[in-house]
Amino acid sequence: MTNQYKIFPLGDAAVTLDMGNTISETLNQKALAMQQWLLAHPFEGLKDCLVAYSSLTLLYNPVIIKKYYKPADTVFAWVADLLQEAFDKALSTPTASRDVIRIPVCYEEPYAPDLAALAREKQLTTGEVIHLHTAPVYNVYMIGFLPGFSYMGEVHERIAMPRKQYPAPVNAGSVGIAGSQTGIYPLNSPGGWQIVGQTPLRLFEPFAPEPVKLQAGDRVQFYAISKNEFMEYIQRL
Amino acid sequence: MSLSIIKPGLLDTIQDLGRTGYSRLGINSGGAMDRYAAQVANMLVGNETPEAVIEIHFPGAQFLFEQNTLISITGGDFNAMLNDEPVPLWHPIVVRKNAVLHFPKLQSGSRCYLAVHGGLCVNRWLNSYSTHLKAGAGGFQGRKLEKGDEIPFRESRIYFAGLLKPGREFEVLKWKVDTGNTYRHPNEIYIIKGNEWDQLTEQSQQHLQEDNFTIHPFSDRMGYQLKGVDLKRTDNTELVSSGVSFGTIQLLPNGQLIVLMADHQTTGGYPRVGHVISAHLPKLAQLRPSDCIHFETTDLATAENLLLAQQQELNILQRACTERLNQMVC
Numbered sequence: 001m002t003n004q005y006k007i008f009p010l011g012d013a014a015v016t017l018d019m020g021n022t023i024s025e026t027l028n029q030k031a032l033a034m035q036q037w038l039l040a041h042p043f044e045g046l047k048d049c050l051v052a053y054s055s056l057t058l059l060y061n062p063v064i065i066k067k068y069y070k071p072a073d074t075v076f077a078w079v080a081d082l083l084q085e086a087f088d089k090a091l092s093t094p095t096a097s098r099d100v101i102r103i104p105v106c107y108e109e110p111y112a113p114d115l116a117a118l119a120r121e122k123q124l125t126t127g128e129v130i131h132l133h134t135a136p137v138y139n140v141y142m143i144g145f146l147p148g149f150s151y152m153g154e155v156h157e158r159i160a161m162p163r164k165q166y167p168a169p170v171n172a173g174s175v176g177i178a179g180s181q182t183g184i185y186p187l188n189s190p191g192g193w194q195i196v197g198q199t200p201l202r203l204f205e206p207f208a209p210e211p212v213k214l215q216a217g218d219r220v221q222f223y224a225i226s227k228n229e230f231m232e233y234i235q236r237l
Numbered sequence: 238m239s240l241s242i243i244k245p246g247l248l249d250t251i252q253d254l255g256r257t258g259y260s261r262l263g264i265n266s267g268g269a270m271d272r273y274a275a276q277v278a279n280m281l282v283g284n285e286t287p288e289a290v291i292e293i294h295f296p297g298a299q300f301l302f303e304q305n306t307l308i309s310i311t312g313g314d315f316n317a318m319l320n321d322e323p324v325p326l327w328h329p330i331v332v333r334k335n336a337v338l339h340f341p342k343l344q345s346g347s348r349c350y351l352a353v354h355g356g357l358c359v360n361r362w363l364n365s366y367s368t369h370l371k372a373g374a375g376g377f378q379g380r381k382l383e384k385g386d387e388i389p390f391r392e393s394r395i396y397f398a399g400l401l402k403p404g405r406e407f408e409v410l411k412w413k414v415d416t417g418n419t420y421r422h423p424n425e426i427y428i429i430k431g432n433e434w435d436q437l438t439e440q441s442q443q444h445l446q447e448d449n450f451t452i453h454p455f456s457d458r459m460g461y462q463l464k465g466v467d468l469k470r471t472d473n474t475e476l477v478s479s480g481v482s483f484g485t486i487q488l489l490p491n492g493q494l495i496v497l498m499a500d501h502q503t504t505g506g507y508p509r510v511g512h513v514i515s516a517h518l519p520k521l522a523q524l525r526p527s528d529c530i531h532f533e534t535t536d537l538a539t540a541e542n543l544l545l546a547q548q549q550e551l552n553i554l555q556r557a558c559t560e561r562l563n564q565m566v567c
């Protein structure tokens with residue numbers, strides 16, 4: 001467990017506790033544990049709490065905190081103290097024991113516009129890329145960018161590939177690779193990730209009781225489905 | 238009881254003070270760009286500040302009021318006209334049924350706010366009326382306002398017709414808000430240093446504090462892209478993504494800056510060189526493409542105090558508005 005962290009203001013209404021510029025399951029679990037601790041010990045004026053790879057950010061309303069708690073020093077110092085307490089008290093629970101969420105992905109055309117190029121670049125067959133992409137259980141490190149966009153990792157180094165230089169239109173459900181990360185676009189959006197497949201599942205449904213299906217800390221494994229199976233899924237949903 | 242859109246504008250959406258509690262699901266806060274103007278608009282008509290308002294960009298829509306009501310227009314000045322007669326900003330205005338509001342000319346500012354007494358009956362999504370265009374949810378059917386849309390508003394206990402002179406289509410009520418403290422020195426924007434400030438070269442730090450930056454035409458509710466001298470980092474390590482906030486100033490790989498605005502994403506991976514202080518977000522929200530910005534660094538204590546002072550002004554204003562409106566009804 002790390003004891004290295006830095007708390008810094010993200011403006012005058014937000015604060016970040018950062019444990020290092022790195023993608024690590026241990027640090028991510030610590031951030032998740034702190035989030036849980038804070039959601040169990042909320043304070044007046046807390047607006048939002050979000051986990052990223054190795055950090056936790058709180059968004060707060062300084063006016064409300066000032067009114068309720070009358071901190072002697074700055075509101076930031078007061079929130080920073082609380083974050084420190086969260087760091088000290090929150091115990092990480094390994095997410096490895098969680099059930100694996102299995103997600104069907106069609107790796108065939110037209111759902112995988114960048115798969116062939118990625119395979120060529122990496123001197124692999126598309127079958128090998130699919131095998132490498134479906135083999136591991138991925139950790140969902142964070143949700144960001146778009147409602148429900150999941151940042152997962154890490155992909156096998158043989159299929160890790162940088163983002164495209166220019167973003168292109170991406171369909172909802174597209175599964176992409178960016179560096180060692182993999183993720184699913186929940187909405188139609190411009191995007192720069194290399195699209196290797198598409199899931200028929202809807203990962204963001206604004207009016208469902210749980211609009212976002214994946215959360216930080218979830219464990220995910222992809223499995224390949226055919227174009228026909230993809231169409232069957234779509235019809236069933 | 239409703240108002241309808243007889244001609245659509247460029248981008249008119251329902252907004253409130255933003256959606257909180259869903260950042261961890263990637264659902265950004267959104268909300269009014271100029272939260273001061275949005276709050277004052279509500280206060281002037283006797284609403285609570287989190288009520289929904291219409292945020293209007295230029296060219297703005299034409300609105301038809303299908304019932305007598307009390308409205309206010311705040312923020313940017315688009316030469317608001319009621320039945321072709323100019324009406325002032327920052328005042329409560331009683332309007333007669335069938336009056337038409339339109340905005341013929343851009344005078345100053347970037348967006349204005351229309352509030353209606355009692356509040357608009359629109360969709361709440363995840364505890365907020367703000368329109369989330371990407372999700373297609375919240376506000377009016379999750380989209381910008383279009384021709385023919387009818388937005389109902391809540392019924393009122395005030396008999397507005399009694400406040401209108403015969404033959405007049407509207408009546409501007411006497412009291413007005415003094416917005417001087419909020420919008421004074423519109424181009425002077427205070428910032429506090431961001432976590433990666435120290436990674437800027439000394440020369441770049443100097444540029445950031447001394448140069449003028451121009452707002453690029455590609456600026457919108459998500460962010461303001463700025464044009465200025467290329468800024469450099471001494472350390473070019475890529476950063477893993479983490480949380481960002483309204484007002485965060487990021488350094489893009491091409492050396493230019495972007496200021497994240499109301500519709501910003503929840504997370505980002507560019508260096509955070511600074512953050513616009515909350516009290517100056519309203520005036521930043523009223524700047525337009527090709528306007529200049531001059532950044533001045535300040536400390537957290539100052540930033541917090543300025544925000545508290547702004548809020549105190551708003552509190553006083555709200556009490557005064559409520560009192561006046563109550564007197565009017567009696």
